[in-house]
Amino acid sequence: MTNFSMPDAAVVISTYNGAAWLAAQLDSILSQSYRLNIVVRDDGSSDRTLNTIQNYQQNYPQQIRLLKEQQQRLGPMRSYSYLLEQCDAPYLFLADQDDVWHPSKAVLLLAQMHQLEQQWGQNMPLLVFSDARVIDEQGRVMAASYWQHIGIWPGKTSLSLAYLLQLNFIPGCTMLINRALAKLALPVPATAMMHDWWLLLVAAAFGQIGVVEQPLIDYRQHGANTVGITDRVKIHSRSDWQLFRRRRRQLLEESAVQAAAFLTRYRQQLSAAQNSMLYHYSRLPSYAYPRRLYTLLRYRLLKERWIKSLRHLLLI
Secondary structure (H helix, E strand, O other): OOOOOOOOEEEEEEEOOOHHHHHHHHHHHHOOOOOOEEEEEEOOOOOOHHHHHHHHHHHOOOOEEEOOOOOOOOOHHHHHHHHHHHOOOOEEEEEOOOOEEOOOHHHHHHHHHHHHHHHHOOOOOEEEEEEEEEEOOOOOEEEOOHHHHHOOOOOOOOOOHHHHOOOOOOOHHHEEEEHHHHHHHOOOOOOOOOHHHHHHHHHHHHOEEEEEEEEEEEEEOOOOOOOOOOOOOOOOOHHHHHHHHHHHHHHHHHHHHHHHHHHHHHOOOOOHHHHHHHHHHHOHHHOOHHHHHHHHHHOOOOOOOHHHHHHHHHHO
8 A cells, every 4th residue: 555645635435335335435426526535444345345445446546545544443433533543634524425526526615615614723623514415326416515404504503512512413424524534533432323423522712613605515325324314304204203203212321321421531621511512412211301401491492483492392
């Protein structure tokens, strides 16, 4: 791998049985107007994914690096954490194996990143992200805007630590982070819900988040997605309602565990108000309803719209 060069931006991709889509994704990254290195780790694929990576590596030896040191199956969160730890580029893009980048993605996200650095400095943990176009398995457009599809738009409320403790609506495949954020956030702890959610929490607590308000990738949805997206909740029966309540409870419990891990790692760096909020949110599943309601109101653990906040307060 002596021919592998080191530009100032790299893309990390963890693959698993993605042979059907990986070539299109790699082509879209290699076609960017901004030259990028690609660092790939395969997580134990049983199809031809590894062959695809090796073929591209032979054709692009100066741009593609395949990590082989960690052979066992890690799962997506640990695999991406490991990939990010192995990269020392100043700027790091996260990419999924099955999406397609639009031609201007790298240039526009890097421009937003440099704008934030001019304002806040290179030592500030920074994360920028974009909207996405949602496509199906065959590449047909399902939604022109991912944000519109899920009914959440980035703003002061939805990018706050209080909001992001409860929900991550930003896919990692739309993100670019800087070295300062990677240094502070890694390694991702085992009790985090996902690597991209963890990076977002660190950026919200200690850094700055920037937005490019246009779709810069085709975000593919199919049966093999590890983590995909869902439509807005549609409740037509009592069983739908019960399923909705169970999922909300599961999300609360898992995000509370993540909050506890965040508090454990960063207790000394957090403000007193942040420490208090994280402590009580981590204990929220164990509180009786009156105390849960009080906690949500006290720390403004609310949604971006009043009607969603009302439902949240009633169902927590």
